[in-house]
Amino acid sequence: MNTTRIDVSFRFLLNLNNINPQTYFFIFVDMKWENIIGQQKLKNLLLSSIEDNRVGHAQLFVGEEGYGTLAMALAFSQEILSRENATAAQKVEHLNHLDLHFSFPIFTEKNISLSKRYFTEWREMILKNPYSSFDDWTNYLDSEKKQFFISAQEAEDMHAKFALKSFEGGSKILIIWRADKMNEEAANKILKFLEEPPKKTYIILCAEKIDNILPTILSRCQIVEVPRIEDTDIKTYLSSKFPDADVSQIEAAVGQARGNLNDAQKILDTGSSSNEFETLFIQWVRNAFMAKKKPEVLRAIIRWSHEISTWNRDKQIRFLEFCTETFRLALLQNYASPNLVYRKLDSNGFGWDAFSTYISGANIEAILDELTDASYHISRNANAKVVLTDMGIKLTRHIHKKAV
Structure with a gap:
């Protein structure tokens, strides 16, 4: 040159x-x-x-x-x-x-x-x-x-x-x-x-x-x-940058990215935006279900919270946002709106359809409140181990609350 x-x-x-x-x-x-x-x-x-x-x-x-x-x-x-x-x-x-x-x-x-x-x-x-x-x-x-x-x-x-x-x-x-x-x-x-x-x-x-x-x-x-980028604009861009990607892959990436071009590109590059988040979410939910009959599982939730507490604060908050969105999608799945569900968790044999039946109007508000409170306290420099452990254990109560 x-x-x-x-x-x-x-x-x-x-x-x-x-x-x-x-x-x-x-x-x-x-x-x-x-x-x-x-x-x-x-x-x-x-x-x-x-x-x-x-x-x-x-x-x-x-x-x-x-x-x-x-x-x-x-x-x-x-x-x-x-x-x-x-x-x-x-x-x-x-x-x-x-x-x-x-x-x-x-x-x-x-x-x-x-x-x-x-x-x-x-x-x-x-x-x-x-x-x-x-x-x-x-x-x-x-x-x-x-x-x-x-x-x-x-x-x-x-x-x-x-x-x-x-x-x-x-x-x-x-x-x-x-x-x-x-x-x-x-x-x-x-x-x-x-x-x-x-x-x-x-x-x-x-x-x-x-x-x-x-x-x-x-x-x-x-x-x-600066608002989120329109889905149509991201879709047009991804189609030109990833010509070998299937239309379904691009549409899934656009839906999951929610107006964030950086996230959309990562999803197509890696095939998944957050494998680590998905694994930990599934681990948390499975432990929450088992805790009702096996109280000793609470120790696993404590270990789970300690692992996440080693991350920096921004990553912890992003994980909580991922959990919030996943519960919201499960609610849509349960209320017969699968066309709006752009992401379903299926790794490690996780049963998305069965899990979704447990998320309803009876418990979604309490679950989202816990996630919002945890995010707020972590953003204010609260002890992440304490906050996440408390939130993780409370899910064991909310997850079993049945719709009236």
Whole structure:
């Protein structure tokens, strides 16, 4: 590959991170508007805000990563910078524009918690898939059990970078990926940044939910809701990317992904989105059924809860969401709506039809309440072993409650 095509700023960034240009020149993320899957209404809205000069200095893109929050933020940034400099588009596609900065969750290592230490790895992941999730990121670093967050140290580093003049004389943009992972000290420092932003500065926060973001930060941002991607758009995309997949496989993946492109691709890539979750769900339900006649099985539920408690908090919450959706599907199956059941558990000889008969209006509310409460307490740093054990044992009572 002829590396003379690489512009000067790209060489500078590669040299700074000890990256071989010949290795990475071919990798780029094409974040032109037309290449974002679906979301046409939102794309038009954002383009209009730029056309009409109505772009606030602080934006908060809210939605799951698989809906395209980061992809949308990158396209938005590319549009702003390209209108100032015609060469900006390609630099943004390579994630090497010197006036486009990124901040993202990382773990503390040797008392340092700065995302720039792992920018090369994060960049690699996003270039391959801008719809990557937070779990993908922790897996990418093989650090699922470590606590990832955005620190006050990171916020101070951003302040220092934005105190400098723009490299290209135009706007400077900061994208904070998973801003809902900021700790309180970092959030307060970012708040000050939002209150007194340098000139020609845009700050784009990406978050899955607003629950863990300070109300004072929310009040200073234009909130952009990124909705789930329409099923038809995901289906069209998957059909082109996976030409050998059966229509039934694609439709099952679309139904299970529920508007999340990242999940849909994983389902088709692996054949199942959550084999581990399915195995543990079945184990839990079987123990719950046996506990009525064999109280000693409760020890198995305790071991089950201890296994899940070794995961990081985000994975635990995802598992609880999987359980919630599975119980909902079982209820639909029981109430003669099998056409709405896009996923049936059948591994290890599990009898889905027989199990579904136990999920009814008599117990579904109590079961879902337990799952919701467990998710809430875990998100608030409660002891996962205690929470999951309590929830696991309570299912043994709810599962046997018969419909009137």
